[in-house]
Amino acid sequence: MEEKELKTKKKIIPHKTKMPEQPPEERIKNFKEVPLGYSEEQAVEEATRCIQCKNRPCVTGCPVEIDIPDFIALIAQRKFVEAARKMKEKNALPAICGRVCPQEVQCESKCTLGKKFEPVAIGRLERFIADWEREKGMVQIPPRPAPRGKKVAVIGSGPAGLTVAADLAKAGFGVTIFEALHKAGGVLVYGIPEFRLPKAIVQAEVDYVKSLGVEIRLNSVIGNLFTIPELLSSGYDAVFIGIGAGGPMFMNIPGENLSGVYSANEFLTRSNLMKAYLFPEYDTPIKRSRNVAVLGGGNVAMDAARTAIRLGAENVYLVYRRSREEMPARAEEVHHAEEEGIIFKFLTNPTRIIGDENGKVKAMECLRMELGEPDASGRKRPIPIKGSEFIMEVDAVIMALGTNANPLLPSTTPGLALNKWGYIIADEETGATSLKGVYAGGDIVTGAATVILAMGAGRKAARAMEKYLS
Amino acid sequence: MFEIVEKKVLGPDIKLFRINAPDIAKKAKPGQFVIIRINETGERIPLTINDFDPRQGTITIVFQEVGKTTILLGRLNSGGFIEDLVGPLGRPTEIEDFGKVVCVGGGVGTAVIYPVTRALYQAGNQVIGIIGARNKDLIICEEEMKAFWHRLLITTDDGSKGIHGFVTDALKKILEEEKIDRVIAIGPPIMMKFVAKTTQLFGVKTIVSLNPIMIDATGMCGVCRVNVGGETKFACVHGPEFDGHKVDFDLLIDRLNQYKEEEKIALSTLQD
Numbered sequence: 185m186e187e188k189e190l191k192t193k194k195k196i197i198p199h200k201t202k203m204p205e206q207p208p209e210e211r212i213k214n215f216k217e218v219p220l221g222y223s224e225e226q227a228v229e230e231a232t233r234c235i236q237c238k239n240r241p242c243v244t245g246c247p248v249e250i251d252i253p254d255f256i257a258l259i260a261q262r263k264f265v266e267a268a269r270k271m272k273e274k275n276a277l278p279a280i281c282g283r284v285c286p287q288e289v290q291c292e293s294k295c296t297l298g299k300k301f302e303p304v305a306i307g308r309l310e311r312f313i314a315d316w317e318r319e320k321g322m323v324q325i326p327p328r329p330a331p332r333g334k335k336v337a338v339i340g341s342g343p344a345g346l347t348v349a350a351d352l353a354k355a356g357f358g359v360t361i362f363e364a365l366h367k368a369g370g371v372l373v374y375g376i377p378e379f380r381l382p383k384a385i386v387q388a389e390v391d392y393v394k395s396l397g398v399e400i401r402l403n404s405v406i407g408n409l410f411t412i413p414e415l416l417s418s419g420y421d422a423v424f425i426g427i428g429a430g431g432p433m434f435m436n437i438p439g440e441n442l443s444g445v446y447s448a449n450e451f452l453t454r455s456n457l458m459k460a461y462l463f464p465e466y467d468t469p470i471k472r473s474r475n476v477a478v479l480g481g482g483n484v485a486m487d488a489a490r491t492a493i494r495l496g497a498e499n500v501y502l503v504y505r506r507s508r509e510e511m512p513a514r515a516e517e518v519h520h521a522e523e524e525g526i527i528f529k530f531l532t533n534p535t536r537i538i539g540d541e542n543g544k545v546k547a548m549e550c551l552r553m554e555l556g557e558p559d560a561s562g563r564k565r566p567i568p569i570k571g572s573e574f575i576m577e578v579d580a581v582i583m584a585l586g587t588n589a590n591p592l593l594p595s596t597t598p599g600l601a602l603n604k605w606g607y608i609i610a611d612e613e614t615g616a617t618s619l620k621g622v623y624a625g626g627d628i629v630t631g632a633a634t635v636i637l638a639m640g641a642g643r644k645a646a647r648a649m650e651k652y653l654s
Numbered sequence: 655m656f657e658i659v660e661k662k663v664l665g666p667d668i669k670l671f672r673i674n675a676p677d678i679a680k681k682a683k684p685g686q687f688v689i690i691r692i693n694e695t696g697e698r699i700p701l702t703i704n705d706f707d708p709r710q711g712t713i714t715i716v717f718q719e720v721g722k723t724t725i726l727l728g729r730l731n732s733g734g735f736i737e738d739l740v741g742p743l744g745r746p747t748e749i750e751d752f753g754k755v756v757c758v759g760g761g762v763g764t765a766v767i768y769p770v771t772r773a774l775y776q777a778g779n780q781v782i783g784i785i786g787a788r789n790k791d792l793i794i795c796e797e798e799m800k801a802f803w804h805r806l807l808i809t810t811d812d813g814s815k816g817i818h819g820f821v822t823d824a825l826k827k828i829l830e831e832e833k834i835d836r837v838i839a840i841g842p843p844i845m846m847k848f849v850a851k852t853t854q855l856f857g858v859k860t861i862v863s864l865n866p867i868m869i870d871a872t873g874m875c876g877v878c879r880v881n882v883g884g885e886t887k888f889a890c891v892h893g894p895e896f897d898g899h900k901v902d903f904d905l906l907i908d909r910l911n912q913y914k915e916e917e918k919i920a921l922s923t924l925q926d
Contacts (some may be wrong), residue, residue, distance in 0.1 A: 311776055364740070364870070365870060366691055366698075366737070366738040366740075366874050374870075374874075402738070403739060403740040404677075404740075405739050405740060405741075405743065408681065408742055408743060409677055409678065409681060409739070409741070409742070410677070430873065430874040431873055431874065431876075432874070432875065432876040434876070434886065440886075441879055441880075441881060441886060441905055441909070442908075443908055443909055443911075444912070445913035446876075446877075446878040447875060447877075449874055449875045449876060450869065450875035450876055450877045453869055453870060453874070453875050454869065457869075458697065458698070458869065459695075463916065463919075463920075464916075464919050464920050464923045465694055465695065466695045466697075467696050467697040467722060467723060467920055468697040468698070468869075469697075469913045469916030469919075469920065471912075471913075471916075491780070542908060542911070543904075543905065543908030543909070543912075544908075544912070589893075590872065590873050590874065591871055591873075592872055592891055594696070
């Protein structure tokens with residue numbers, strides 16, 4: 185059937201319509217967004233590549249089940265307003281998803297066109313239509329439904345929390361989001377850099393969620409200011425926990441408390457949330473280091489390395505103990521990092537960080553590794569090569585090794601069941617926790633994952649919470 | 655936005671703000687701190703809570719103007735607003751009837767030890783206070799604390815008030831003369847370091863309140879990591895109070911100094 189569809193269509197353009205980008209030599213000197221987005225013509229051209237196949241496999245590849253072929257068809261017909269409305273039915277944050285979703289393993293990986301050619305650039309089209317709607321001032325606030333007379337507290341304003349809040353507000357519930365930081369957005373504002381996700385776009389999406397009637401209380405650390413039992417006894421009928429997996433991991437090697445050693449969380453929070461790259465216009469400082477080592481091979485490591493080069497570093501090394509094939513980062517991020525001159529040091533593992541007399545980093549000792557048999561993660565296990573120690577001269581080390589569950593909230597919530605790593609145990613389909621009326625989703629349940637998976641978990645939890653409250 | 659309802663000048667460059675923050679006032683306990691961000695371009699700094707009044711819905715902070723942020727803060731007046739105030743953060747001081755305790759406050763740290771002193775007094779302890787500063791003008795909170803200690807010693811580096819010397823001199827004398835069950839010291843890191851050294855000789859449990867650089871202050875960024883007994887701890891969530899005999903103060907001081915150059919640059923941008 186699909187094969188036939190592919191044959192019957194005349195003249196399919198085999199490649200995605202190219203999206204213009206800032207050239208590497210220019211963009212490493214600024215924090216502006218790297219890909220510049222489609223024009224209307226480019227979007228229409230790409231949208232007409234979609235063959236509108238019958239069984240719509242792309243939709244099943246989307247954690248929030250956007251009606252992908254429908255919004256693409258509307259773009260092809262230049263019905264941009266309608267396309268935007270269609271998308272917003274399922275996704276309250278399309279400008280974000282269009283930028284940071286790993287489409288290559290989700291919707292686009294299922295695209296029928298992808299069997300013979302490059303898949304339709306669904307992510308780029310999603311971004312286009314969201315940007316078009318916002319820039320043209322066409323964002324429409326859906327009519328407020330009749331109030332259901334019940335209140336929900338959402339803890340954390342990251343992707344999971346914003347999704348739950350939007351869905352439940354649209355269903356007529358009173359929703360309050362409690363955010364610990366001074367800005368809403370969670371990892372979207374403190375973690376993902378401006379050049380990948382402009383903060384003005386996050387703010388616009390947050391404003392959209394607020395326009396649905398959601399109240400956001402900033403500077404509210406739940407666990408300290410209020411506890412979950414207090415929220416439940418003070419008028420909230422249900423609680424959603426979407427606090428992310430906030431704690432930074434270190435390597436436990438000598439020297440990692442030296443000045444100049446950062447967790448990726450700290451380095452990125454300084455730059456993104458606190459806008460330290462604009463110091464001294466903004467008051468939070470960040471060191472302008474010359475030789476920076478970023479440890480890790482995931483998307484966060486790429487973000488940290490690309491931030492370091494924009495802060496003016498001469499050399500940024502990405503130090504990873506396995507090889508290129510095992511790196512968990514998205515291919516697109518690795519590609520962008522390479523274009524920007526990040527130096528990849530594969531099969532290399534730090535053993536200690538060396539400081540000067542003032543307790544500042546001056547070098548890092550590493551061991552070379554080789555790959556052995558696959559380990560529990562399915563990736564080949566790195567094994568140190570004896571006697572292969574060598575010294576790298578660096579003045580900053582950024583640890584992007586993943587995160588762990590922050591115990592601050594769970595420790596003040598009696599009866600909340602956690603797994604052995606401290607993550608909240610929640611039903612995969614409903615987000616229900618061990619406590620009645622308390623749901624959870626996103627990284628605090630799964631461990632560090634993606635924005636869209638957190639949103640998917642939020643969507644499911646919202647459905648279950650609606651049922652629970654009805 | 656949080657309104658400043660009262661401003662007092664306690665000494666040269668030392669100011670007190672009472673701030674309207676009803677939710678925080680209801681929850682605050684001695685030893686806890688808040689994060690303050692003055693305005694949209696501001697940094698986040700931790701300040702330990704000096705006092706809290708759940709009935710009036712206010713908390714009080716005392717700070718010394720040492721850098722751009724604290725100077726800007728000091729320029730605000732009663733009726734003005736602080737953009738962001740987060741708290742109460744950190745673990746409260748352990749309060750019980752230990753017997754005879756010495757509370758040591760150094761400089762602006764005296765303001766912070768005030769609620770601790772009061773709580774220890776109310777828990778039934780015999781409380782000896784030692785407050786020290788460079789000179790008599792920098793001695794603060796003496797009046798407020800009168801009701802909450804059984805004995806008070808004041809030390810100044812220049813001898814302009816009380817004992818001529820450091821808080822450690824006064825403390826050592828007490829430790830030599832009587833049995834002390836616990837010492838709590840809050841002040842500059844160098845003072846806490848020497849208090850801990852002094853009490854170690856006498857084997858008296860000593861609690862110190864650490865003030866490293868912080869950003870989120872909820873355990874997310876790790877900038878406030880300190881070494882306590884060979885283990886890395888986050889002062890924001892595991893502290894800010896720790897066993898003074900186990901703290902690596904030199905590391906704390908090095909880490910506090912890491913942005914000295916940037917602090918100078920920030921200060922140079924300040925308009926009069």
